[in-house]
Amino acid sequence: MEIGNFFNLLKKYRTVLIIIPLVAVITSFFLVKNLPDNYQSHAEIATGIVDASSHLLDQDPTTNVQEQQVYREFSNLMAIMKLKKLIDQVSYSLMIHDLSDPYPFRKQSKELLELRPYEKDNVLAIFKKKFATLQPLSVYDKNENSLIGLLRSMKYDERNIVKDLLIYREESSDFISVSFNSENPQLSAFVVNTLCKQFIDYYTQSVKQNESNAVNFLSNLLDTKRKALSEKTSELQQYKIQNGVLNLDEQSKAIFSQIMTYSDRKLQAEKDVISNQGAIDAIVQKFSPDERKYVESITNKYNQAIISTQDQLHILEDQYVRSGFNNKYKESLDSLQQQLSNQINLTSDKYITNPLVSKEDQVKQKLGLEISRDLAKYSVKSINDELTNLNAKFSRLVPFDAKVKTLYFDIDIAGKEYLDVLNKYNETNLRSSISIKLVQIEMAQPDVAQPSKKMLLIILSGMGSLFACLFWLFVLFYIDDTIKSPTELVNKTQLPLLGYLNKISGENLDLRKLWDVEHREKMKTFKELLRSIRFEIDQELKGEKILAITSIEPGEGKTLLAISLAYSYSMINKRVLLIDGNFNNATISNTAQPQVYLEDYFKNSQFGKSELSSSNTTVLGNRGGDVTLLEIGSEAFVKSKFDELRTKYDIVIIDTAPLTALNKSKEWLLFANKTIAVFEANRKINNIQKQHITYLKGLENKFAGWVLNKTEYDQKKEKHS
Structure with a gap:
């Protein structure tokens, strides 16, 4: 498709392109005139x-x-x-x-x-x-x-x-x-x-x-969390009261400190027992049996007093240990120890020693060491009892500590939940008080009228209708597959072109008056194009004389071309024979009323032979009917008759039937030197017509070319553009 063809289409429908937008503008004017x-x-x-x-x-x-x-x-x-x-x-x-x-x-x-x-x-x-x-x-x-x-x-x-x-x-x-x-x-x-x-x-x-619902929900949740926290705290307090637990950490530290103190005292007492016993054994080894007997007999009455004081000292020592070494027992212990020391000194003063060996100091030292040993032994027993008691107390604190820690953990969780809800409640409460x-x-106020859009609507209606028309024409142009120009015909058929003829205005043309003086101006362009076609035909014939004119479909204008060519050749003083070979539609015969009919001329019989006149333009008609050329005469006879016609006429033009008539058209083409085909413009080439085009291609050199008829194509304007 060429853009020039589209502009030709616009030119053809220029009246529509003017009237429709104009009607749309006028209609829009009356429609919007009374709009408020x-x-x-x-x-x-x-x-x-x-x-x-x-x-x-x-x-x-x-x-x-x-x-x-x-x-x-x-x-x-x-x-x-x-x-x-x-x-x-x-x-x-x-x-x-x-x-x-x-x-x-x-x-x-x-x-x-x-x-x-x-x-x-x-x-x-x-x-x-x-x-x-x-x-x-x-x-x-x-x-x-x-x-x-x-x-x-x-x-x-x-x-x-x-x-x-x-x-x-x-x-x-x-x-x-x-x-x-x-x-x-x-x-x-x-x-x-x-x-x-x-x-x-x-x-x-x-x-x-929504905010009220959120605040109420968080408030109720906050009360629930506060109540849960209070219950956990109360449970911890009741547990401590029921089990006498004040501060497990401090209590455990105090008991552990006492255990360490008693352990140190126990170690010290055990050391004192061992050291005192060793010293006593060393002193005892220095006394002979007789000396020990003498000393023990003299000091027996003083030992009873010492033993009594030792018993009192043991009882007081036990109380001192059980009290956790309370200082209030310290003075009594010091007083008894002083009393015991005096009794020991009194015993040593009453010693009656052997004049041979003086043992006064050893006896005194031995008695003191025995008292210290006995005190240390008794202290170890009291310390062990107290350590057992302290360990039992410490062991008893372990389950209390586990339970208390569990309660503290629950309280910590409940406290965190309470604080989270409290923070969320405070935040929501704050946002609800200062929300968007x-x-x-x-405020909206009555205002003046908006600028009128009436003129804009009128202009838009005109432009819209114009655009719609252009679009509609473009669609028609785009989907149009008809042949409008000679170039398109050549491109789609791949066959040569002799020329084209313009469309003659008017209906039901009278072929007898077509070349009269009154139609001279109307036929001027047609004549010029016809002369061009005549020249091209002469170039193709190259001295030959038999020319067949056919078409693919009936009504494409081959009869008009045949008559026009015959008239054109007669104008240059050529003897022309025009044969009406279309038995189905004998238009030429009906118009010219010939004296000789081809049924008589080509009939292979010795009776009734017809002779043609030797005038410049002669018409050989037919009577019509369901008959073909070779049914009238044999091929050899028809050929001899054509040889005879070549001697009498300068050009023989045969108007055949269209190719859709099959053999009725093709029998004439057997005897033609050249064949031309007429194609009507603004028609498509369908699949059936493609078969006839293939047949024309098979004629090879015998096919002279196409003549595009009824076209609006203007070669002068095309060259000018």
């Missing part, structure tokens, strides 16, 4: 979402607000504002106003005018009730469904309101803009202000209810 003016009212709502002054207490200053979160919050607010229940509130308000106010926003609809006064009162009461309870109208209720029809008749229903309602965020600001367009400035302002008020009330109530508060900072 448009009034827009605008309001602003401050949300506090991105306003830093609204988050001084409930937001960490180091935390940046995520843009995605801000976008979601604004989207949520605008979605709430478009809820059907809020739009219904606006609808109810409009109906209440128009039913109760003497100056309604719109004229009452036909449905509303048909209501009686008491019915209007009932309708008004229902709308007020629905408005107060924030309830929708039910389509399943007959009365309420009729009210929905009233809303639609007044164009106060949700669909009509949302259509002219615009809700958006002002760029990256903290404000939500609400706009409404209508034919009444008071109506526009009323809708915007009512919607903003209902939205703020509904959102505030919803937020407060929507404020309508700019």
